[in-house]
Amino acid sequence: MFTGLIEEVGVLRGVSSGGEVMVLNIGASVIMDDLKIGDSVSVNGVCLTATSLSDHGFTADVMPQTYRNSTLKELRAGSRINLERAMAAGGRFGGHIVQGHVDGIGTIKSVKRDQNAVVFEISPGRKTLFKFIIPKGSITIDGISLTVASSSSSSFTVSIIPHTLGETVLAYKRAGDTVNLECDVLGKYVDHLLRYGSSPQNAEDGEEAEGSRISSEFLAANGFL
Known part of the structure; x- marks a missing residue:
């Protein structure tokens, strides 16, 4: 980890x-x-x-x-x-939980300066990743723990401070370049548990698994109704 x-x-x-x-x-x-x-x-x-x-x-x-x-x-x-x-058990946890398991590849659409920050707009190759890309949530880009600044139906942005830009490969990235994306593992576990047993577990890349993730029957069966 x-x-x-x-x-x-x-x-x-x-x-x-x-x-x-x-x-x-x-x-x-x-x-x-x-x-x-x-x-x-x-x-x-x-x-x-x-x-x-x-x-x-x-x-x-x-x-x-x-x-x-x-x-x-x-x-x-x-x-x-x-x-x-790998993270040392006794060290400070300054980023977020990163497994090193890539969920997809993103393409940099634009790189723009916003005063002292640099804003990267990135379009994921797999649209199903957007359910895990939450504004103010965590995302890993080429191994860097970052915060999602905004998200639309086709892309998301991250705002990079000068220190992070200067100490990582983002300093060399330009529009059209590709990056590795890993979404927050907590969201992926929740999503899997909610739909486990009600939809195929091995949907093809880029395809949403069939089946309702949550329903009134599910809530009733688990004591919520």
Whole structure:
């Protein structure tokens, strides 16, 4: 589990791939302080496992499922990467609960300055994600814990302070670029529990599962009516 507070921006030193399998060789310094083989690292919001270590970085494998459902497949040598080690149990919890499990890919529609802030407008590739994108709620963008500023039927915005912009890969993002999105896990659990048993559990990406999530019969059966 992660907090969404980026520890450093690393650099992809090299990548080997075959089909939908990748091995990333990532240059890093700050997170190498106590990183061990087998530790989890958030790489642009994707939870990966450190498979080997060097003095100046680590390697991580990317499996087909991750390749298909994240922006990691777009990385090239020289790409900058948000990095965060797994949350320490005794540390401060400054962001929100981040699993490193990407829910979808978003496309940046615009980047606009608003006095000292920079506002990113992002359009998710899966429209079903909007039920979890709540104004003033939490969302993870490329591993960064952020607050949703506004939401419409086709996009949402986040307002970035100068510190966050300067310390993450968002400083290098432009309109048309893609980002990894992870919605608040609490909302996903609530949604799953409300519709469990009344609709298919494996709806195709981008499709809303059939079936009523809540009804008068459900409320009565559970003592609410």
